[in-house]
Amino acid sequence: MNPELHIIGTGSATPARERHPSAQVLKIGSSKILIDCGEGTQLQLLKLGIRHTGLDFICISHLHGDHYFGLIGLLSTMSLMGRTQSITLIGPPELKEILELQIKVGNMHLNYEIIHLKTDGIHAQDILTTDEFKISCFPLKHRIHCTGFRIEETPSQRHLNIDAVKLYDIPINHYKAIKAGADYLSPSGERIDNAILTSDPAPSRAFAYCSDTIFDPSIVPFIEGVDILYHESTYTKDLIDRANLYFHSTAEQAATIAQLAGVGLLIIGHFSSRYDSDSLQLLLDEARTQFPNTELAIEGRVFLV
């Protein structure tokens, strides 16, 4: 099953009546990965029917409030609701200090462990690999240390060609190696090429998340060829000076990055509160001129990766 990307919140720092600050959930394999957690995320999850079960990974891009002020509330609620399963939290080093202080002063006790994998916002890191996916971090250029994430499925094993395997009378204990790509050497010394015994697996799907960042083509190698790229698009291009000043991007710039990286689909979000629901079309049109396969991050939308 393809991963699914759920848009939870898509506003920027100044609240807009109809938008919540940044949050997305990637459902991948048996897991859910929450990426950024602005204020109100836990209520949005409740409203959108996304349960905490399987929500075992949380990535925080940086410590501007619209990307993490909802984290302590969500973690606290998870404990109140009986969670005992540990959570892996990928984010800046200072996150731990903030959470610990709030837990201490509230005399709270979390009934589960938080495994904190620290990002530094400077170096690219392969930060986590599970049986189902890999998460890599790369630096974005923002006003404070900020991290982009690339999440891709662990490559599937090759599909065994059952007819061929039977034809060559291959013992079961060799299947594992063959699915991993090995040729088969028979007792009589005959080599059967792996290409005869297997076929290609479904390609691994990949998603990348870039928020918040000034226009920066140096990130292209990290996001190259992903099926979906989420890239912030705070402003339309007439406000490029403002974008540069605050280290944000315009819709056109996001589309340029998508084009340079040869991604499948671009999703733009983190819209300035100056754009109401109707005027988001301006951002979409601007991006599509440069990169036609672009969609808006609208809360509640689900994209198949």
Next chain:
Amino acid sequence: MNPELHIIGTGSATPARERHPSAQVLKIGSSKILIDCGEGTQLQLLKLGIRHTGLDFICISHLHGDHYFGLIGLLSTMSLMGRTQSITLIGPPELKEILELQIKVGNMHLNYEIIHLKTDGIHAQDILTTDEFKISCFPLKHRIHCTGFRIEETPSQRHLNIDAVKLYDIPINHYKAIKAGADYLSPSGERIDNAILTSDPAPSRAFAYCSDTIFDPSIVPFIEGVDILYHESTYTKDLIDRANLYFHSTAEQAATIAQLAGVGLLIIGHFSSRYDSDSLQLLLDEARTQFPNTELAIEGRVFLV
């Protein structure tokens, strides 16, 4: 004009789909006082059309997340939106450390001053007096230090009886003393009783806020005779054991406190998420059996104090 109490959020620690965590705004004189600030309060204010103008005072009862996790987001937004006017924050000492840490790691800069008046959750304090109102704190019994608030209008001056003042030919420079209650001594030595020269002003209105607390009649002297008492009512009385365990109150207990204190109106809130919108009536009925003049804190409701 009577003070107005606006209900912003009325849930308890576990989020409910249709409720936000604790927050209320008291409009009194030319000011707005925000009392508690659960996650999402800033979005609720936006939705309910309550502007930040005049929102110069914030009271935080205690450091359980459902009462303050929305504070840093609101303060940050106020700065982004250009606020320069200082804010007086009344709450536990540790609030300052939490806010300063989050401001530091986010490299944020607030464009206004926060004046922090510390509550200790142990002693009663007259913590703030302005020309328009007085805020007093008193200890509640909860799992961590928790403070109740009594807010009352500064008594108005007595109304000058213009006819009487003219009749006795009283010079204008004596008006101030007379409005403050003084008799008038004429140059000829005649004493004119203040009761002849003035009439009673409109009575000062008073509001008290009690969240979260176990049933505790020792608070009665602090809330005696207020026009509106807000008292938490997390459970119905069949769950009294749970209420005691978690240092919360039942609807019946809240009503008993209202009765003992001889208040005008009781408002109950901080409802457990086990009660959906329909079953809040159970809590209301239970309270009204004991104290008929009770209302539910429903988000968006406004009460005249």
